[in-house]
């Protein structure tokens with residue numbers, strides 16, 4: 001299997017099977033309900049873990065929770081820890097409701113402080129970092145390959161975190177001195193303070209996966225400065241760090257098409273409540289993970305219709321697929337995890353067993369779950385069939401309305417009927 005890599009700007013082969021695939025996908029900064037866009041790296045990471053595991057790899061996925069960060073201190077001055085705890089619970093509930101399970105480990109920055117301090121000490125000892133007024137900065141000039149991930153020339157890197165005490169405007173903070181309105185702080189050799197964002201991920205990734213691991217994922221918006229800085233920090237200690245940098249495209253909003261009554265659905269929670277988990281997953285399945293994807297009422301309605309089309313396959317008799325059906329599906333996923341390609345192959349199938357097996361890779365085997373209508377619905381549908389047979393259309397329409405009001409839809413065909421849940 002091969003994957004697009006941001007660092008080499010090429011397709012990179014994974015190690016031969018069976019082998020280890022250790023993955024680190026940057027998780028959310030917890031200060032608000034997760035945006036639908038925050039769900040994409042989670043979904044892509046969980047699906048890759050699922051596919052690689054089924055392909056014979058020994059996979060570990062780490063997805064961190066950034067619970068110490070400028071954004072949280074700004075959102076809740078004096079009460080960041082409380083907000084971070086609440087927003088972590090929201091995130092776990094919302095991604096949990098996608099029905100994909102959870103990553104193997106979800107470390108929190110606030111629980112990794114001793115390891116972060118130890119890592120910064122090593123950087124200072126090698127002169128790759130220096131203290132300045134209670135802060136500690138990474139010395140960008142000491143990093144030979146700085147800029148290689150984001151494609152910036154080292155002498156043209158944008159300034160990060162302006163501070164006149166820095167040796168070089170490009171330097172970024174590893175440790176920040178405690179400020180009066182911040183409710184959390186830890187002791188360190190440089191005084192009380194807290195870590196910067198980038199160092200948290202270098203440390204949590206290496207703690208759980210080692211100094212070298214196969215895949216580092218996250219949104220395309222994290223390439224600079226976040227991932228450029230993670231790479232520089234770890235390489236400064238001579239650690240190889242990630243082999244493949246897998247950045248997912250962002251979720252774009254074409255909000256003008258959203259109806260006023262629904263408002264602009266922007267959080268994962270709202271999307272799940274409005275469309276259901278299956279439509280949300282089919283929506284993500286329909287876009288290649290590297291590319292941007294448009295979220296709107298129109299694209300979500302299309303995803304919901306595709307999900308219904310897949311359910312329809314299970315309402316009709318099963319027909320065996322062609323002998324090469326599974327290998328075509330496999331080829332699509334092994335070639336840069338092309339889920340739209342795999343979905344197109346799946347849409348051709350009428351083979352219930354094969355389709356269930358493929359849908360299960362993406363947590364969508366529920367689309368094939370049997371939909372047994374309650375006995376009273378079947379009885380109403382029987383009475384409606386009799387009414388139609390005697391051409392009593394008023395009664396048959398009344399019964400259809402009664403069935404619909406109870407949440408079911410009656411479909412006629414070949415003198416018989418099928419009851420399907422209304423969505």
Ligand SMILES: [Zn+2]
Pocket residue numbers: 026027201226
């Ligand atoms: Zn990160």
